[in-house]
Amino acid sequence: MMKVSNFVHFSIVTGGILVLAASLGFVFQTPAVTMTWPWPDGQLSYLFIGSIFAAVSVAMIWIGWTGEWGALPAGSLNVLVIATLSCIYFFYLFANGRSELLPYAVVSALAIIPSAVAFVWGRRIPLSDERPTPRLVQVSFGIFTASLILAGGGLVLRLPVFPWALNPDSSVIFGCIFLGDAFYFLYGLLKPRWHNAKGQLLSFLAYDLVLIVPFIQLFGTVKPELLLNLTVYVAVLVFSGGLALYYLLLSPKTRSI
Numbered sequence: 015m016m017k018v019s020n021f022v023h024f025s026i027v028t029g030g031i032l033v034l035a036a037s038l039g040f041v042f043q044t045p046a047v048t049m050t051w052p053w054p055d056g057q058l059s060y061l062f063i064g065s066i067f068a069a070v071s072v073a074m075i076w077i078g079w080t081g082e083w084g085a086l087p088a089g090s091l092n093v094l095v096i097a098t099l100s101c102i103y104f105f106y107l108f109a110n111g112r113s114e115l116l117p118y119a120v121v122s123a124l125a126i127i128p129s130a131v132a133f134v135w136g137r138r139i140p141l142s143d144e145r146p147t148p149r150l151v152q153v154s155f156g157i158f159t160a161s162l163i164l165a166g167g168g169l170v171l172r173l174p175v176f177p178w179a180l181n182p183d184s185s186v187i188f189g190c191i192f193l194g195d196a197f198y199f200l201y202g203l204l205k206p207r208w209h210n211a212k213g214q215l216l217s218f219l220a221y222d223l224v225l226i227v228p229f230i231q232l233f234g235t236v237k238p239e240l241l242l243n244l245t246v247y248v249a250v251l252v253f254s255g256g257l258a259l260y261y262l263l264l265s266p267k268t269r270s271i
Contacts, residue, residue: 022083023078023079026075029074030071031071031075033070034067034072036064036067037064037071038064039064040060040064041065041068041224048060052115052183052187053183053184054181058176059188061225065220065221068220069217069218069221070089072216072217072220073089073213073214073216074089076213082141082209083136083139084139085210085213086132086133086135086136087136087137087201088210090129090132090133090136091198092195093125093129094130095193095194099190099194100190101119101122101126103186103187104118104119107119107183141209143208143209144208145208145209145268147206147208148208148268150257151211151257151261154253154254154257155200156203159196159200159203162193162195162199163192163193165192166193166195169186169192170186170190170193172186176188176240177229177232177241177247178232198217215261215262216258218254218255218257221254222255222258226248226251229251
């Protein structure tokens, strides 16, 4: 049993490190990494992709390092929803003549299996930390869930949600990501225990750290019609970052040190 446990620890931490490396590749636009994206895209879109990978990597490393397997369902549900929706879209594009996207459809389909297994397996394991989620975090998760559903739906419909013009196909995939993230926070909302919220806050903090400075700098060049989008986005980054920093590092009831 110990060997299996050690293997799982190693696999998830190693996977998290690899995802972190991919994050850095997108943030710094390393050609060998950005070429793995299904189509050419812009600097800000690559930055956003990097922030998503950073969020995923931090949660994976935390779970793998601490062995808090009871917190695994929330993150695996996130990946499961993203993989399922992306798989549908990639197969749709493939069926409509985009044959070069078949590998992405297949990879998305394959990602459904381990995420579903992790979700089912993790739900059988009780959390080792049963402290309740603070009320403000619960309320915030409810707001995040609703906001992500609205923004994700808008992106799937290719509405101008982001503060820059998106590749239409990227808009759909980013919408799938936001909808998956909505389930990430919804799970923590429906099961209000601290370790069903800590991973989400760690992920949000990593996401915020990647985006906050570039987005603040964007105020100098954003198109007037997208200024409101940018203002709302930055406000969310500031609030979520402050929320994460307080409850992860400062609150005596939830901080780890």
